[in-house]
Amino acid sequence: MNGYITNEKDLRGEPMGSEVLSIILNSAENAFLQVGVFVGAVLLLFGYINYKQSGNFIRKIEESKKIQPILGALLGLTPGCGGAIFVMPLFVKGKVTFGTIIATLIATMGDSAFVIISTLPLEYILVSVISFIAAIITGYVVDYYHVGDKLLKNMNIITREEAHIINEKSDHNIINNESVEEFVHIGHDEGDEIDVILHHNAKGHQEHGTVAYEITHKGFIIYWGVLVIGLILGIMLLFQMDVNDLIIKDLGKIVGIGGTILSIILMIMSKKFIGDDTHEEAELKSISLKETIIHSASETAFVSTWVYLAYLIYEFGIFFLGKGNYGAGELIMTNLMTSAGLYAVLVGALIGLIPGCGPQVIFVALFTKGLVPFGALVANAISQDGDALFPLLVIDRKSSLWATIITTIPALIIGLIIYFIEMRMV
Template sequence: MSVFKDILEIILNCAEGAFLQVGVFVGAVLLIFGYINYKKNGKLIEGIEKSKNIQPIIGALLGLSPGCGGAILVMPLFIKGSISFGTVIATLIATMGDSAFVMIVSMPLKYLQVSILSFIIAIVTGYIVDYFKIGKNFIKPHKLKSIEQLKNVHEKFKEIPTEYERLYSNKGSNQNKKIHIGHEEGDEIDIALHHNCNNTIGDISYKFTHEIGYKIFWILTTIGLILGIVLLFQVNINIQSGIPNLGSVIGILGTVFSIIYMIISKKIIRDDKHDEVESKMLSLKETFIHNAEETAFVNTWVFAAYIIYEISVYLVGGEVIVTKWLMSTGMISVIIGACIGLIPGCGPQIIFVTLFTKGFIPFAALLTNAISQDGDALFPLIAMDKRSSLWATIITTIPALIFGIAYYFIEIRMFD
């Protein structure tokens, strides 16, 4: 009974900590970057097509932007033939996906270090791939459907009242805006990435996320952010706030609501899709809605990482034993970092990065994972061309292992 009580207490403490120490700050950072992207409206994406000689550099810059949005928007350009495969590789190597937000709010200096190293490795690898013309023949012209075929398929999908159709087909405020970034309405990319039944208007998921859920979430996050800032000044908000257990109540409620929000919005492993990235650039309201989903997603996975760490410490008998285990399995953790990076999506990557912030894995393993992982950006490439996505995954893992293992031995020498 005592063990059960201890485990329950650990879970509740992790829920409070995940929301107040990480989740609320991630939400604030996401809104800042979301607003910047909304004002920028995809201008860098449009410029990459015209800059043939420096495409890997621009791709790396887009991948470096926190979250998956920039990297996601690059992928269709390769299918169109507007950018090189080396640019795709540079973008994927540079991106840390949503795990970047965890690093920004927990260890900003380490985030900067990983970003600089990933950026350099991304550019060098991208140019090497282009020099050897890897991927040049991946996209074949005969794969493209005829205009008539595309028109027929497009008209069929337009009959489905999805969120996509609501946002892009209405007139008024959006009629003078570019409705797609990097491709056109009704083309093969549009059909592959946008027309689906996942967000049909009228279903429970859509109503919850677009009408009331995101408002409740941002209210909780705002309250939690105030409490989180107070915590930074070493104030015990559960005792000194005047309201007993205020931090615990808001923290646990915030994490529970995040889990519910993530499940209802149908995002478990991935949280960003191409059409959603575009919609955030077209509408400030969509920015608030989808950033709420993204924050809930990140907070849920951070909560999972907290539980893994705290229960591990509890079961093995303390942080000292965990540290000894870490020192004896350093190289294995580097390889594990690369293997987890092979998994598309951001969920497992967030757990891995959060464990690093807890001191559970060495920096070399974090760097390996950061280079290897593709975040949500790999999903649109999988949907459009599986061969390209497979090769992209293989190629990004090679420099991840090379530089991760090299850095691991550098770490050993530095601390010997």
């Protein structure tokens, strides 16, 4: 857990205002160079795999009834929300069981997966294995008690006629100037009830021709450029090199702070605040490689901004706890967190109730800073549903409510068990 932005010496004797400013700037530099750039690389890699695979995988899951919860859990495990987002409408269409939905959501870690893969890969593997087992068991239990039958029976889905879009032609030609023959839906068809809800009535893709669209769909090149330079610096940092003392003086500061500023701009322009992935965008990404690269930039910007927020919380927390003395603040913070470990597990599971990846990224980033016990990370990973809950939320509120509640139960049980094992080992 190195990489503290300010040390004691820097803070002493400086006026308050400049200390605050240095925390803001140093956190920006570190959030981007220590986490953001690696998140970008991993995110693009998995974006590409999703682009190649997600359609096939969804078809497979529809065909294999018996092992659906296992396949759902596998899809949920893939970092990000793309895979899991496609599973939700399948339940409404009667193609997968509710246990499959639960298994998928339990295994899903959303975008916070990228934060932990790129900072603590071993912990990531461990938490994935645990989530995977929890997902499969819970999925089959839910199916055994036929929880989904009742939900399906009481579901009241809006039809095309009710939505008054009978004559409206497909408005999915969002990809401009590109030779995409037709919009291929994943897990549902053009003009069906899912199309009505997820493409016409829910948050989909940005409006074509708007300023925000232009900035996100053209500015992504600049963003990836800065990210590549940042990645080189980030790797140098891993080897303990001073990136602010190279040929170009303060290069680390320039790229790090610049990268965070660009991330914030891109996040605002792509109008992503709590969640960052929608069904429509996930489908677009599976059709077009260019859209994959564009939206992976927006997603990286989203995650980087939330990581920056986590860094600010961490650094200001230490600063104020220690009344300006960094070392003292750090000690108080660590003691506070160790004594509150059990509550951290509860908090982790409860944060998981919130749909969307943003709040989860904060929690996981604090784990990478050593503030949260591993049991709490597991509780959060199991409980949280990433952005995958959003499509279900707009299709059928009741199902999504039950889904997010049910995933909290194994989160608490397993999170607490692991926490107590953890405490015994120390």
